[in-house]
Amino acid sequence: MSASNGKGPAPVTAGPECQAQVDPLAQLRTPDDPPWDVYLTGPVFLDIIFTGLDSAPVRGTESWARGMGSSPGGVANMATALARLGLRTSLAAAFGDDHYGEYCWDALEQGEGIDLSTSRKVPGWHSSVTVSMAYEGERTMVSHGHEPPPETLFSLGGAPRARAAVASLTPGGRAPWIAQAAHHGTRIFADVGWDETGAWDLAGLPDLEHCEAFLPNAEEAMRYTGAASARAAAHALTEHVPLAVVTLGAEGAYAVDRRTGETAEVPAIAVEALDPTGAGDVFVAGFVTGTLADWPLADRLAFAGLTAALSVQEFGGSLSAPGWAEIAAWWRRVQSVEGQDPAALRRYAFLERLIPQGEAARPWPRRRAVPTIGFRSA
Template identity: 75%
Template sequence: MSTGTGTGRDTGVEGTTDRDAPHSTPRPPSRFDPLAALRDEDADRTDWDVYLTGTVFLDIVFTGLDSAPVRGTESWARGMGSSPGGVANMATALSRLGLRTSLAAAFGDDMYGDYCREALEHGEGIDLALSHTVPGWHSPVTVSMAYEGERTMVSHGHEAPPKDAATAYDPQAPECPPPARACVTSLVPGGSQEWIATAARRGSRIFADVGWDDTGRWDLAALPDLAHCEAFLPNAAEAMRYTRTDCPRAAARALSEHVPLAVVTLGPEGACAVDGRTGESADVPAIAVEALDTTGAGDVFVAGFVMGSLAEWPLADRLAFAGLTAALSVQEFGGSLSAPGWAEIAAWWQHTRRYADQDAAALRRYAFLDALLMGCGRQWPLRRAVPTIGFRRGPAAGSGKQG
């Protein structure tokens, strides 16, 4: 299932293609490497910065609704976008930030599956060598309706058939998970994913969030994989329930006794974090924006935090950067294709500096971007969500704007 903060459009979306080849697949964004200064090609044998696995959905998002749909009536949305969703949200956000990303997922052999695979592998530069296509299995679909700053989702799908041994989903297989600087996962209450322990033993840093506990137990002991995590990133409601506290910041402190780094997201209020190893804490407010679609913003936040962590930034800078990427993401349709790249980050920072007198606090908080963005060259335009899965090749195939 899909899972975000900007000014938005509510009348159509822009499709981005390579202007020099209007009928070809949009090229992946050119890669700015935020970890370049830390890489030692002679000593670093890690092919991937981040590995993750999960379910890819096709997301269809309706925006510009004045209210929730009412039974027995027909509602018209003023905007619509389609894009890969589910674990694709996180994978795309990581890749657009310049991290070498490996994704293991099942794809249906229907048109939705072909579209999602094409968009991720060729459009975003995500490695799918550990992914596979399942004959006769249709792709899971989520329809999301955004209104009044919230969203309602309806999903349909069936669990992918299990693969046999020595495959991407067998945690004992020598190539899975692959050596990676970090792995990102979502913890499952009452369950354990053996590959997480395998990755941790190999030296990968594990970053995890968690879904809603439908059992109502909210017991940290029911999250055995938490023991393998470097960072745990629940939202405020989840964190307070797990810690039996009534304050997100108190919840972060309590969680830091169970995991080295506890990060609690506070929605429009920002995020707070406590490093249980050093005692350091940080509390960073969110960037005030008008959201078009919050789908995937939580995933984008985690991706930004992972990138800052791998780059060894100070804790407060990691929180600020993660909040910025989430804020930029909700100004676009969809989950995965709403994720910002370095061009959007640079444009936001240039605008903020130009109007520094209007937002002096942001100028101080994000001053660390100055040195970082000096190495960010020209970036190709990012692919954005469009209403249709694809157009037939022909004279109009490369036209940009879709209603």
């Protein structure tokens, strides 16, 4: 099954008021639920994305990009992806008190409906910035920033009550809020970055013991377990965490649930990739959504892969995170294309009961507004 980004019309606005109001947890909600579906914390960056570069910038020359966008980045990529999928999302982060910080705060709170009650604006501290240059399906990034004052990190406090939390594990370190949240019944989903120490020792990820699910990529999984294949690595990881999900790049994803003995593998959707920034965050957000909604393991993998595939067809991190309108447009589009593999269509048939009927007439592909600081569409 495939879908191509292709050439499309000029961007149109697509704020929360334009998004389908889908609550994937509607059938599960009770008056005793925690106030939030997902909590997360981490650094927020202002992302400035240049696109339309024919090649990588060359030293000593000036390159002109045909497109540019700005959006909150860093942990905001994950928070935005979760919120656009209909999860009640709470983010704890430090924001600079400059114009960049004000822009990011407003974009997340007002634009995406993300709760920032546990976040802080830090006087005299400037926002971290990342410049991303997308070309040839890849990107190069340059970042600048400073650690927020230690007292600010302390003032962020513990995690609020939430069904789930997403954590990025740091080799050799602990984040006290993870154990605290798990103790209060929050389900922890974790990913991990590249181990710069080169140790690749699971003992160096002490917070893994509090996690329900661990979602590394294939290279990370094999290095941590010493397994010869990503699938073998997934099985080995279940000795340390109940649910292991390993992303396989162009091959899709593979998951093992130790508690049920269930395994699942879903191939990737072939798309024309414009910019992979934030695709991993979107994958995790899709998987968390399906897990909290109690979908079968294979449906969760398929949904996570679909949301990630849709995200790489647009540029930027939080800019490209799909909502239900984009998911609906894709589903209607692939159903209308002749020659689709019937088995592949059946793999995504679960979407039919989730997509609002009014979304059927939306065009494909849909384009998001590209916000620029100091300028807003009406």
